[in-house]
Amino acid sequence: MELGKIVKVSGPLVVAEGLTNAKMYDMVRVGKEKLIGEIIELRGGFASIQVYEETSGLGPEDPVLSTGEPLSVELGPGLLSSIYDGIQRPLDVIRSVAGDFVIRGVDAPAINREKKWHFKPLVKKGDTVTAGDFLGEVEETSIIKHKIMVPPQFQKATVKEIFEGDFTVEERVAILEFEGKEHEVKMLNQWPVRKARPYKRKLAPYAPLITGQRVIDTFFPIAKGGTACVPGPFGSGKTVIQHQLAKWADAEIVVFIGCGERGNEMTDVLIELPQLLDPYTGKPLMERTILIANTSNMPVAAREASIYTGITLAEYFRDMGYNVALQADSTSRWAEALREISGRLEEMPGEEGYPAYLGSRLAAFYERSGRVVCLGSDNREGTLTAIGSVSPPGGDLSEPVVQATLRIVKVFWGLEDRLAYERHFPAINWLISYSLYLDKIEEYWGEQVAQDYKNLHDEAMKILQREAELKEIVRLVGIDALSPEERILMEGAKSIREDFLQQNAFNELDSFTSLKKQYYLLRLIIHFYQLSLKAFQQGKPLNEILEAKVKEKIARAKFVPEEKLEEIKKIEKEVEKELQVEAVRTKNGRQGC
Ligand code: ADP
16 A cells, blocks of 8 residues: 555546556555546656546545555456446445445445355365365356356365355355465455456367357357457447347356447446346346446546456356356447547557557457366366457448457458348348358367258358349349349349348347258258259249249248247258259250240
8 A cells, every 4th residue: 555646637547656666557546535546657756547437626636545456356156147337336236325326436345245145065175176176156146156266376275174054255165275374265356357367278269159140150150269349330230239149149158348338328238138038048137147337428447447347257257167258349439448548648649549559459358268278177168259349430440440350350240231221130241241260160060060051151152242243233234134043043142131141139939040940941042042043954934933932931931930940841842842843844845934
């Protein structure tokens, strides 16, 4: 603890002197109200502090107290279902203390200190344990077991005592002997937000994070432990897609960071998410979710904190061996905060005024995702998937934040307002989006779903790309310029777009599609296309192909319930019947097209 004083206040940046022992990223309390801040620059006896609360009213000579500790989050049972602000203050508790508007300097513990949890030991007295091993577990919510792990600093310790029963997070649940000394273990612990939590090693992502959204899972899949970026111009369906991901992604834990979006956009999330039910368990979705809300009317610097707070919480659950999905909305607002602070620090600006380290900051954030072997002797795996939205001004994808993000992430879902106006939802443009996990996921598809899944994917992509070229010709010289084969291709592409890519988030049967059903649907559509071509070559009239009755059934196939997938296969048979019978007939003498 060291006391200094303010010499200058510049928006969220405060410069103080007298903090001679302070280190970079130490947490400080600023002014009489003890606002929370972090040291981000030390130069010539002055410390520049980024303050995470509104700084109005602060002035020179006001006290600054250095805590000597880095900004940390609290970890332990009670995190799930919580709604926090950027520096992990629970909004519901603050509300009960301070009313609807967050007043400054409010201190509220992130984790409830009074609540008792039933701790069930998973080791015995006398056992030898290492960092990361499970000492016991707590039923945090009815769907998630919170594991209490041996803290990372204890490499090889002996369990001296372990207690079963109801404890608060501050009571000891075990005593470990490490290097001849006894240490009490409590369920509550801290971790500095800017430091990635340790793991044994990173593995290449393999399995897809199944989202039930066809355009994502079949065309641009993201792996568990992967990274994705989704730009969302206003009205392009960004909120809906985020909800769909939070709801359907097969991750056990979801951490949602609302980082500086407009207050009303965040309200949508804050009001709607707690009402959603988890489709896998039927329990409230919040039982596996942590929300971090940091709206644009809160101080910009807090956006930085919220990003780090969120990813640290996500890492903590990953360490328990869970699949965690982290959604950050939007990283552009965070980048804008970096720009503002950098400007006030009078650093040399890079492109469009963003600091030169924008790219490395973004990379350091996404780097904390991944599929890892966790600490602990059981070699369990955990994954952290990071999905960041970006909101480029005017939808301009060439601006620095999008470009810097695209250099890092491996999946890009290009949401487009043009498609949204055409009511094509999800409005992900299939021509600009990509996934670099396809090679890995292709193996998974082959093993878990069907050998020819990848071929179907490739064929569909080819058709869609060819359609884009042909559309250009049609636009210039009209549909008559196309050959019959090209007309059939255009129909095939239309079917892929309308019967596969378009998915109504609000239709019970359409909102989620399993991988198996996605495979059957695409197979049906491609089958129809290929047989159409064949039938034409064998002489079937073009108009009969284009107006085939079975097309109506193909269009409705996406509404076939999951438990009746056989029906989709039946439609395949009908396709064969309608196209091939005719083909035979034409062979026997009737004229084709
Ligand atoms: P944004 O957050 O980008 O401004 P929203 O997510 O609120 O846009 O979407 C705008 C509207 O688009 C929604 O109210 C909804 O009617 C429609 N929409 C978006 N995605 C879908 C979808 N997958 N299925 C059906 N409708 C959708």
